[in-house]
Amino acid sequence: xxxxxxxxxxxxxxxxxxxxxxxxxxxxxxxxxxxxxxxxxxxxxxxxxxxxxxxxxxxxxxxxxxxxxxxxxxxxxxxxxxxxxxxxxxxxxxxxxxxxxxxxxxxxxxxxxxxxxxxxxxxxxxxxxxxxxxxxxxxxxxxxxxxxxxxxxxxxxxxxxxxxxxxxxxxxxxxxxxxxxxxxxxxxxxxxxxxxxxxxxxxxxxxxxxxxxxxxxxxxxxxxxxxxxxxxxxxxxxxxxxxxxxxxxxxxxxxxxxxxxxxxxxxxxxxxxxxxxxxxxxxxxxxxxxxxxxxxxxxxxxxxxxxxxxxxxxxxxxxxxxxxxxxxxxxxxxxxxxxxxxxxxxxxxxxxxxxxxxxxxxxxxxxxxxxxxxxxxxxxxxxxxxxxxxxxxxxxxxxxxxxxxxxxxxxxxxxxxxxxxxxxxxxxxxxxxxxxxxxxxxxxxxxxxxxxxxxxxxxxxxxxxxxxxxxxxxxxxxxxxxxxxxxxxxxx
Ligand SMILES: Cc1ncc(COP(=O)(O)O)c(C=O)c1O
Numbered sequence: 001x002x003x004x005x006x007x008x009x010x011x012x013x014x015x016x017x018x019x020x021x022x023x024x025x026x027x028x029x030x031x032x033x034x035x036x037x038x039x040x041x042x043x044x045x046x047x048x049x050x051x052x053x054x055x056x057x058x059x060x061x062x063x064x065x066x067x068x069x070x071x072x073x074x075x076x077x078x079x080x081x082x083x084x085x086x087x088x089x090x091x092x093x094x095x096x097x098x099x100x101x102x103x104x105x106x107x108x109x110x111x112x113x114x115x116x117x118x119x120x121x122x123x124x125x126x127x128x129x130x131x132x133x134x135x136x137x138x139x140x141x142x143x144x145x146x147x148x149x150x151x152x153x154x155x156x157x158x159x160x161x162x163x164x165x166x167x168x169x170x171x172x173x174x175x176x177x178x179x180x181x182x183x184x185x186x187x188x189x190x191x192x193x194x195x196x197x198x199x200x201x202x203x204x205x206x207x208x209x210x211x212x213x214x215x216x217x218x219x220x221x222x223x224x225x226x227x228x229x230x231x232x233x234x235x236x237x238x239x240x241x242x243x244x245x246x247x248x249x250x251x252x253x254x255x256x257x258x259x260x261x262x263x264x265x266x267x268x269x270x271x272x273x274x275x276x277x278x279x280x281x282x283x284x285x286x287x288x289x290x291x292x293x294x295x296x297x298x299x300x301x302x303x304x305x306x307x308x309x310x311x312x313x314x315x316x317x318x319x320x321x322x323x324x325x326x327x328x329x330x331x332x333x334x335x336x337x338x339x340x341x342x343x344x345x346x347x348x349x350x351x352x353x354x355x356x357x358x359x360x361x362x363x364x365x366x367x368x369x370x371x372x373x374x375x376x377x378x379x380x381x382x383x384x385x386x387x388x389x390x391x392x393x394x395x396x397x398x399x400x401x402x403x404x405x406x407x408x409x410x411x412x413x414x415x416x417x418x419x420x421x422x423x424x425x426x427x428x429x430x431x432x433x434x435x436x437x438x439x440x441x442x443x444x445x446x447x448x449x450x451x452x453x454x455x456x457x458x459x460x461x462x463x464x465x466x467x468x469x470x471x472x473x474x475x476x477x478x479x480x481x482x483x484x485x486x487x488x489x490x491x492x
Pocket of ligand 1: 184322327
């Protein structure tokens with residue numbers, strides 16, 4: 001089978017990566033279907049004028065990610081698993097938060113799709129050697145690791161967390177910290193502790209899809225506070241607080257998911273004042289703060305609060321690895337004991353081995369070292385995303401420019417033109433997240449979330465290019481319909 005690949009020798013992307021990425025492109029859009037034979041390493045190396053090792057490395061990556069299979073004596077073929085995109089639950093209408101979350105959790109196992117959908121760090125950048133190093137050191141303490149631990153979290157980990165929090169200007173003693181199974185468990189516990197079915201919680205619009213799912217699962221209503229480039233609009237927050245008497249307000253002040261927006265200092269002060277005036281708690285999700293590209297992140301609301309109005313949550317899912325399932329929270333004292341008791345009822349405690357390993361990793365400076373290494377790479381991806389958007393997107397499309405985190409929020413003007421954009425992108429081998437799942441209230445516009453943390457700059461550029469093409473087609477078709485009928489699509 002002949003394949004045509006074009007290498008850019010001046011590009012910062014390694015040659016093997018360019019080869020692997022272009023094969024993925026061709027497999028995704030079915031130019032190389034399941035079962036197609038790839039050229040031999042020797043032949044491709046000759047054709048491209050690169051060493052065999054370069055091609056071997058590209059094939060190794062494709063094989064490791066499940067895109068191709070090698071059969072001794074027969075050759076290398078596109079894997080039959082590339083058809084597994086049919087298993088996406090969210091590919092059929094209606095797209096629900098539950099279906100989207102389910103897909104996000106297994107997206108890396110779906111071969112043949114390139115994902116700009118998951119707000120996670122890149123698994124290839126995890127500090128595997130360093131982390132496995134500390135795991136090995138714990139062998140001598142095998143007996144301790146084999147046992148249950150304290151529900152509040154391993155003492156050594158809470159000591160390391162108190163140090164980490166101090167760097168975020170959060171003054172919390174190890175005894176005030178509760179270790180959780182990620183921010184997700186912390187949010188579920190807070191909701192269970194504070195709400196009854198039918199209660200109202202205020203959320204930013206848009207907000208984190210997983211949190212909307214948590215509220216729904218507990219029968220709690222989400223009421224939307226509009227968010228702009230400076231954060232949640234405080235006059236709306238105040239009006240809705242007066243109207244609904246919410247149990248709490250959930251906010252992601254720094255590098256918000258799904259928008260990447262960071263609240264301005266004025267908004268932060270104003271929203272704390274509203275919370276105090278109306279007597280509701282602010283539940284602050286700070287898990288993207290240390291993924292900062294341009295300058296240090298602002299201190300959390302918790303550090304600015306003088307009246308015990310803020311519950312603070314974070315985890316290692318964005319800074320290190322989501323598979324750890326380790327998060328932590330700090331809550332005002334009476335709530336803390338209630339949360340601890342609920343945590344005991346849920347799952348007793350977090351895995352002892354992982355807690356001790358993480359404690360050692362943190363105490364040895366592993367997180368700082370890791371972030372020093374990966375933040376420039378994520379910054380490069382953010383920059384590649386923004387440059388590609390600027391270059392390819394048609395007029396009328398808007399997007400946010402995050403200075404940290406992994407997410408950007410895109411707004412398309414005409415809802416009707418894009419009702420099948422998500423499904424069309426999947427047919428072209430690309431997946432993003434449709435915006436509706438992040439909304440507590442419907443919107444007049446069509447939105448989508450793009451995440452740039454998980455893919456190389458080359459892949460990001462080609463994903464943005466495909467998406468722009470689909471959007472341009474949608475806009476052109478609407479323009480044609482408009483000039484034929486003289487009738488614009490309604491905004492809602
Ligand atoms: C804002 C926000 N909060 C919480 C989570 C889930 O965090 P964890 O893995 O710590 O449960 C995510 C994951 O994407 C998120 O974006």
